[in-house]
Amino acid sequence: MVRFLVVPQWQGSPAARAMLLVDGASAITGDLPRAATTVLDVPVEAGESLGTGVRRLSALLRTRELVREHGGADTVVIGGDCSVTVAALAALPSGTEDLAVVWCDAHPDLHTPESSPSGAFSGMALRAVLGEGEPQLALSPGVPRARIVTVGVRNPDDGEIEHLDGLSRLSVADLDQVDALAQAVAATGASRVWVHIDVDVLDPADIVGVSSPAPFGISPATLGAAIRRLRERVPLAGATIAGFAPSTPAAAVDDLGALLRLVGAVA
16 A cells, blocks of 8 residues: 655755745645655754755755655655655665666756755755765665666756766657656666656646746656556556645645646556
8 A cells, every 4th residue: 555755855955945845745745645644744944064065964864864764665755855755765675776766857966065056955866866975865775877767857957967878868758658668667677666756847837836947848647647657567666756846825726736646646
């Protein structure tokens, strides 16, 4: 049975109004089955960098501990900022040895503390999944590049482009072929898959509540169909839906249809 773990972490975000992510997590929670949902009491305070290049590291480490206590397989994690996926993967009891990761995101999140212009961990999240970057946060061992599939990346920083090499990459247009995602994951040889969705991968016409909208994104229907086809072929170890930052409660309601379509696809 799928469990929902709500992780309203905002400290990994570079956005000026990052705490809107807490409101976004709360809005999604209202439509989840109460008996199957756990909401983590994550730190409210910003936290300290602790001498590293990662802003708010102390709060991120505390949230990681909470996810380790409550996470596991067959869990849909609701963020919060998109770096909650790193903590969720670290909490898998069977590790990541046989796992593929699908990274649906307008941004590749491939910075390290040395290259990041903001010091925000969300921009380093996929690099941490690969086992690189700040050692206190990176997976050890990381997921090999050959088992990472990016979807919808269209807004990389200059410092990230070279690190896309070796990753299987699907464009927005590639998902017009409903089997494309399933085929890409099957080709990795993995026996399980974690699907990470930062909702800015969607087109701004379909969702407004994101901090960094990027035009020419995927429709919720197209992404949902691709994930359902993927699940027919490779078992889902878990999933993340993150990055929802509505400006007002009314705006959150307007976006919930698209979000719940994604929840249905992964759950």
